[in-house]
Amino acid sequence: MTETAGSSLSRVEAFSSTPEEGRVADFRAKVRAAGREWTGNEPDELAELLTKAAAGDPMLAAIVRAGGRLLQDFLDGYQQKTTTDASRDLAGDLADGRPLPADVFGGLAPRYLIAAVRLAEPGREVDALCSVSGQDTLLTHRDGNVVLFIPAGGPGSAERSVTRLTQCLGGRSWLATAERDRAHLVDGVNEAACVLRLVVAGLRPSGAYTMSDVLVEYAVTLNEKVRTDLAAMIRPLRAHKVLWETLTAFVDSDYSRNKAARSMFIHRSTLDYRLRRIEDVTGCDPTCGRGAQMLTVAMIAEALQG
CATH class of the missing domain: 3.30.70.270 (Reverse transcriptase/Diguanylate cyclase domain)
Structure with a gap:
């Protein structure tokens, strides 16, 4: 007849309330000996070793059966944690x-x-x-x-x-x-x-x-108010698609008007006209050093806000 979990626990409780210290001490010594045999890998192997330690004693076997599943669940969880730690994205x-x-x-x-x-x-x-x-x-x-x-x-x-x-x-x-x-x-x-x-x-x-290659841009955009003001200064240029593309090509060509005109397949005079229009919209002249730097940093600020 198969013993239920409830009856096993009842027998464990009965045993644990019995003052048989020598019997318990002998069993604990056998458990320690079983621990020296365990490889540390298979929970099922551990349960088998503990059953052997019970040495056919019905009361001790009841303890092993009652705690075996809990112990296996605990070790399964530990192994899952170890596997997760080993495969972590370091x-x-x-x-x-x-x-x-x-x-x-x-x-x-x-x-x-x-x-x-x-x-x-x-x-x-x-x-x-x-x-x-x-x-x-x-x-x-x-x-x-x-x-x-x-x-x-x-x-x-x-x-x-x-x-x-x-x-x-x-x-x-x-x-x-x-x-x-x-x-x-x-x-x-x-x-x-x-x-x-x-x-x-x-x-x-x-x-x-x-x-070291972006110290100016970093210093200017580090301040939130400065970054916001720069973005607001250049944002109206977004409404003029051709002018925005022209400024982008001009910056991308390292402020070379000839190179920018070639990249856009337009005449140099057309590029010059568009650069003047960019100054009208933003208040900054892209053909002078200070204006070009201001517009470049403003484009970065606007991109970072987007």
């Missing part, structure tokens, strides 16, 4: 600043080159980037960008990594980098992401950039 944890177990954090390289990449064709070249970065590189994705954590070795290693990444991208994408020790990786991720936003919004050509 690069994602680093990018988001989530706390890491001490042993995981201690296994990180002392210093990393953080690279944020905006691919011209998303989904391509990711495997190639990992290959040229080295086998210890960590990769994740944030805000449509590829984020790489590349261990930084001795002097010049970061520069060599940037060179390899740039060659791999083949002039088709944007790369922003920052260096940080392992305790400040989130700060490096934020810096690289900021540089990438500024170069893309500023219509910079594809290539490799650091914060």
